[in-house]
Amino acid sequence: MYTGIIQNYLPVKSVSNAPGLTSFSIIFTPEILKNLQTGASVSIDGVCFTVTKVLENEVFFDAMQETLSKTTISSLKVGQKVNIERSSTEGAEIGGHIISGHVHGMAKIIAIEELENNHVVTFQLPERLSKYVFDKGFIALDGASLTVVDADFDKETLKVWFIPETLSRTTFGFKTVGDMVNVEVDQQTRVIVDTLERLLPQYLDKNK
Incomplete structure (x- = not known):
């Protein structure tokens, strides 16, 4: 982990x-x-x-x-x-969120905005992963634990704001439009969404 x-x-x-x-x-x-x-x-x-x-x-x-x-x-x-x-060791501080290293797919960088002391990157997600991404939720991109700032379900995109510290410690400071990154969605979110998708129709059918 x-x-x-x-x-x-x-x-x-x-x-x-x-x-x-x-x-x-x-x-x-x-x-x-x-x-x-x-x-x-x-x-x-x-x-x-x-x-x-x-x-x-x-x-x-x-x-x-x-x-x-x-x-x-x-x-x-x-x-x-x-x-x-x-890999993390027992008792180690979890500064980001738990990541398994089992990638769910790839996302494409479609826009980069340079703002004062901020670096905003927009990613195009695979269709099957967009349902697991929410505003203020966790996502792992190329192994980095990041917070989703803006998730657009219709466009299947997400935005991440990178502070200078993150850019200096990761490869995101070198990324350009068109580059692909590995995506691992938050496992807890994935379990909740998949469980609701499976059980909710059954519940609604029983309560018609």
């Missing part, structure tokens, strides 16, 4: 593509590398990965076909910077 508080953004060192499998490595800083072992879980742009190998400060991961088909990892390039968060 993760908290959505990005610890750093780090460069991709290598990418090796094979049918249905992409292996890649990232150069870790000493702080994030500390006590990291093979088998540990790391969130990379919001996707949960297992460490397959550690060579000094270079850490290796594998992405299977399912991950490649549903996330931005399929377009990973050498030199690209990615958001990193080590």
Whole structure:
């Protein structure tokens, strides 16, 4: 599990593509590398990965076909910077919200507004995810726990206001219009919406 508080953004060192499998490595800083072992879980742009190998400060991961088909990892390039968060430990502070690292889909950046000390980004959501997004609710984008400022159900878009601190600690300071990001909706919201969708019609039928 993760908290959505990005610890750093780090460069991709290598990418090796094979049918249905992409292996890649990232150069870790000493702080994030500390006590990291093979088998540990790391969130990379919001996707949960297992460490397959550690060579000094270079850490290796594998992405299977399912991950490649549903996330931005399929377009990973050498030199690209990615958001990193080590898995949370028992008793650790949850500064964002609980994130599983199981991405539900991808969103596209369709507008960026530069305001004084603010950076407003509009995202186009996949149709099937828009029902889980509400004003002031949580959402994880590329692994970062963020608050939805404006959710438009008709247009299936959402806006996020980034403060300078968030921009300096994540890759969102480099994003441009057209870029894709990984989306994980809030799990509690998803359960509530899905439960209501399943049970409400049954309840209404019984009480006609």
